[in-house]
Amino acid sequence: MNWSPTILRIGDIAIKMHVSFLLLIGFEAWRWREQGVTGMLFGVGLILLLFVCVVLHELGHALAAKSVGIPVREILLLPIGGLAFLTRLPRKPLHELWIAVAGPLVNVVILIALLPFAIGESLTYVLPGPEVTPSVKATISALYTANVMLVLFNMLPAFPLDGGRILRALLALFAGERTATNIATLIGQAVAVIIGVLGVLGGNILMVLTAAFIFLSAGNEKAETRTRTMLETKLVGDAYNRHALTLTPADRTSRVVDLILTSYQPDFAVMQGSQLLGIVTREDVMNSLAQEPNDVYVASIMQRNVLRVPHSLTLDEVRNVITAHEGQVAAVFRDQEYLGLISLTDIDEALAVIDYVERQKQLTTAT
Numbered sequence: 206m207n208w209s210p211t212i213l214r215i216g217d218i219a220i221k222m223h224v225s226f227l228l229l230i231g232f233e234a235w236r237w238r239e240q241g242v243t244g245m246l247f248g249v250g251l252i253l254l255l256f257v258c259v260v261l262h263e264l265g266h267a268l269a270a271k272s273v274g275i276p277v278r279e280i281l282l283l284p285i286g287g288l289a290f291l292t293r294l295p296r297k298p299l300h301e302l303w304i305a306v307a308g309p310l311v312n313v314v315i316l317i318a319l320l321p322f323a324i325g326e327s328l329t330y331v332l333p334g335p336e337v338t339p340s341v342k343a344t345i346s347a348l349y350t351a352n353v354m355l356v357l358f359n360m361l362p363a364f365p366l367d368g369g370r371i372l373r374a375l376l377a378l379f380a381g382e383r384t385a386t387n388i389a390t391l392i393g394q395a396v397a398v399i400i401g402v403l404g405v406l407g408g409n410i411l412m413v414l415t416a417a418f419i420f421l422s423a424g425n426e427k428a429e430t431r432t433r434t435m436l437e438t439k440l441v442g443d444a445y446n447r448h449a450l451t452l453t454p455a456d457r458t459s460r461v462v463d464l465i466l467t468s469y470q471p472d473f474a475v476m477q478g479s480q481l482l483g484i485v486t487r488e489d490v491m492n493s494l495a496q497e498p499n500d501v502y503v504a505s506i507m508q509r510n511v512l513r514v515p516h517s518l519t520l521d522e523v524r525n526v527i528t529a530h531e532g533q534v535a536a537v538f539r540d541q542e543y544l545g546l547i548s549l550t551d552i553d554e555a556l557a558v559i560d561y562v563e564r565q566k567q568l569t570t571a572t
């Protein structure tokens with residue numbers, strides 16, 4: 206079952222809403238039940254309006270990302286807020302800064318647009334509950350408060366909140382990306398601890414959960430940046446398997462089984478001379494054996510549509526390409542010349558080696 210159906214499409218961006226959102230709408234209707242149908246409609250209407258502001262905030266991120274060449278395919282709405290999924294992370298600090306600022310900026314623009322209606326009114330600055338009589342004033346009050354809260358909360362300097370990204374981008378302008386991420390992570394986790402302690406003291410379970418989420422996300426962000434910066438140091442042309450065993454279309458599955466058992470190589474290129482015809486993975490062989498007891502030619506089970514990557518890409522870029530195609534393996538080419546295969550597992554292994562070498566270097570410089 207699809208838990209987050211698309212409710213709207215804006216350009217190539219799908220706005221998806223998680224089904225748990227319906228619980229929130231139901232809860233709001235129930236909260237306003239004492240004011241009858243009008244009250245319930247008002248309560249539900251308010252929550253929908255607030256989420257329109259959240260969608261606009263995420264669209265701000267999405268448009269900013271698009272303006273620097275990073276498409277956003279979907280925006281996901283959860284009862285706790287929204288998320289814009291960038292197809293890749295921005296590399297330049299100024300791009301990250303612009304994308305992160307664009308979200309809260311939208312809420313600031315909404316606040317400015319609301320100003321003419323808010324001036325002279327004695328707004329309450331609390332999100333209205335069922336004790337409020339439905340009115341235009343209560344609506345503006347709610348919108349105002351929600352947008353102020355959206356700006357303040359998102360500007361907290363903690364990943365994955367916008368403020369954390371802004372902080373990291375600003376630091377990265379002066380220090381390197383790794384140092385910037387390390388400092389931003391430290392500050393983010395400290396903020397998370399403060400929110401968590403305040404939540405525990407105030408008995409606010411939502412704050413405690415938010416704090417835990419921020420704390421873990423900050424750690425993930427740090428690990429991901431470390432991985433990315435390490436993989437950026439190696440080109441795929443220097444890291445593919447040069448000594449891989451290959452197959453010809455006349456080989457049969459029994460030979461592949463032998464090769465897998467004796468070499469532990471999981472993926473094989475099927476070659477006709479120097480031409481790459483396709484690839485056969487361990488899964489292909491297993492699937493074939495499960496369906497077809499006869500010893501068939503590899504040509505009949507190979508994948509012909511092989512993802513090609515140029516040898517000049519970094520391991521990080523190759524990893525992104527493979528993941529974007531929901532694949533496992535890519536064929537490395539120098540112009541038209543086939544060089545070898547590289548899989549996500551190979552990249553993980555390369556990462557472990559780069560990591561090891563780097564730690565050794567740090568040890569030698571530290572002593």
Ligand SMILES: [Zn+2]
Nearest residue numbers: 308309359367
């Ligand atoms: Zn945001």
